[in-house]
Amino acid sequence: MPHLFDPGPVAEPYASLARAFRAEWGPIFHRGRLDGTARVLVIGQDPAASEDITRRILVGEAGHRLQGLLAKLCIDRSYVMVNTFLYSVYGQSSGEQHASVPEIAAYRNRWLDAIVQHNPLEAVIALGHLADEAWNNWKQHAGAGAPQLAYAHITHPTQPESSSRDDPAKLSQATQKMLANWNQALQQLHPKIAHPDAQRPLALYGDRFAAGDKAEIPEEDLPPGLPDWMRSPAQWAQRTGATSAEKRSTVTVRIPG
Numbered sequence: 001m002p003h004l005f006d007p008g009p010v011a012e013p014y015a016s017l018a019r020a021f022r023a024e025w026g027p028i029f030h031r032g033r034l035d036g037t038a039r040v041l042v043i044g045q046d047p048a049a050s051e052d053i054t055r056r057i058l059v060g061e062a063g064h065r066l067q068g069l070l071a072k073l074c075i076d077r078s079y080v081m082v083n084t085f086l087y088s089v090y091g092q093s094s095g096e097q098h099a100s101v102p103e104i105a106a107y108r109n110r111w112l113d114a115i116v117q118h119n120p121l122e123a124v125i126a127l128g129h130l131a132d133e134a135w136n137n138w139k140q141h142a143g144a145g146a147p148q149l150a151y152a153h154i155t156h157p158t159q160p161e162s163s164s165r166d167d168p169a170k171l172s173q174a175t176q177k178m179l180a181n182w183n184q185a186l187q188q189l190h191p192k193i194a195h196p197d198a199q200r201p202l203a204l205y206g207d208r209f210a211a212g213d214k215a216e217i218p219e220e221d222l223p224p225g226l227p228d229w230m231r232s233p234a235q236w237a238q239r240t241g242a243t244s245a246e247k248r249s250t251v252t253v254r255i256p257g
């Protein structure tokens with residue numbers, strides 16, 4: 001059986017946007033459809049180590065959780081995702097300081113302009129408050145001509161881990177809170193998706209992630225030739241090193257299992 005793959009931003013208007021960068025681990029632009037078929041736009045925060053390797057965003061744990069949320073909206077492939085930042089941010093405070101830096105916002109807004117103009121979008125989902133800030137910045141930039149799209153700003157998929165700092169009780173409380181927040185977004189957005197990829201009744205989350213609540217990263221979302229384990233939720237890539245400079249320059253990849 002032939003394997004599907006994503007050729008990347010090879011056609012305009014995305015090709016010119018992608019030609020503009022090269023630094024350290026390099027920018028990571030997107031995941032999902034660039035062929036004008038996206039119904040849902042997702043704005044994430046910033047790429048992590050696994051995304052540095054796959055060259056597509058939201059492929060790790062956050063991506064699997066999000067993919068499950070999209071599946072509950074009956075969106076299996078008609079989406080496109082971009083991050084607030086093209087590069088990994090070091091620490092949350094660095095993200096806070098830079099989300100609205102004019103040069104960063106201006107470039108991100110060119111991607112958002114291209115996506116909004118070239119796709120029959122029906123909904124936008126922002127993961128976390130920096131993504132919400134990015135969308136609001138774009139709306140201001142787009143002005144009165146911006147289309148009225150259903151919009152949900154949801155808790156970032158790995159906020160429970162980052163807020164609980166290895167405390168299991170806090171983690172389970174934060175997960176429960178996040179899933180309640182996601183259920184609200186599902187109830188708001190599900191009726192607004194007029195052209196889903198499939199017809200399924202809306203199945204809300206319980207108090208914790210249950211079997212089937214996360215979904216696999218589709219093969220057609222990654223560049224050609226990447227092995228299947230790079231689409232698995234296992235933490236197969238990590239920044240390693242004794243100092244932050246070493247961590248900045250080192251990603252250790254280990255095949256899971």
Ligand code: URA
Nearest residue numbers: 044045046047057058
């Ligand atoms: N990976 C991404 O690309 N974005 C996020 O927001 C989280 C993980």
